[in-house]
Amino acid sequence: MxxxxxxxxxxxxxxxxxxxxxxxxxxxxxxxxxxxxxxxxxxxYKTAPFDARFPNTNQTRNCFQNYVDFHRCNKALSAKGQETSPCEWYQRVYKSLCPISWVEKWDGQIQDGSFPGKI
Structure with missing residues (x-):
């Protein structure tokens, strides 16, 4: 020893x-x-607040909806030539809820034009 x-x-x-x-x-x-x-x-530290539309433990739909809402918001405000800072709230929420691998996959699908959601 x-x-x-x-x-x-x-x-x-x-x-x-x-x-x-x-x-x-x-x-x-x-x-x-x-x-x-x-x-x-x-x-x-700020994380996603409670959303009454998604009361259950499984937050998959909440994650996806905030991801889509962020991109819709960015697209709409950019088209009008307005500041996109209000969209940052959706981004903060989806980044706190969604696994990074999902976000990377969805970003790739948006670039390829194969994203399943309507943005």
């Missing part, structure tokens, strides 16, 4: 990451700083 000193020596010989890990701040200081960072992120 290796002694604590031999483990420490082996870790120190591996490089700066191991040195940083062994010479880190006390755990209480680390966790208190981590809690502050998380609290700051939570303050600015």
């Amino acid at each position: 290796r002694s604590h000193n031999s483990v420490r020596s082996a870790a120190l010989s591996r490089g700066s990451f191991a040195k940083d890990a062994l010479n880190c701040r006390p755990a209480t200081e680390f966790w208190s700083n981590m809690a502050e960072v998380i609290e700051e992120k939570i303050k600015g």
Whole structure:
């Protein structure tokens, strides 16, 4: 069985990451700083609000509808030469609900002209 000193020596010989890990701040200081960072992120975090049209747990339709609404909004306001910033709300909602792989697939389908929704 290796002694604590031999483990420490082996870790120190591996490089700066191991040195940083062994010479880190006390755990209480680390966790208190981590809690502050998380609290700051939570303050600015916005996710999709409740939508009475989609009361069930499965939010697939809600995701798809907000994706389509975002693109419809962008298309309509761009055609009128207006600012598209009101459409950002739909984008924020679909980005918080939809898996990235779905969005990438739908973006590709829009480019190919094979998207199943009407935009």
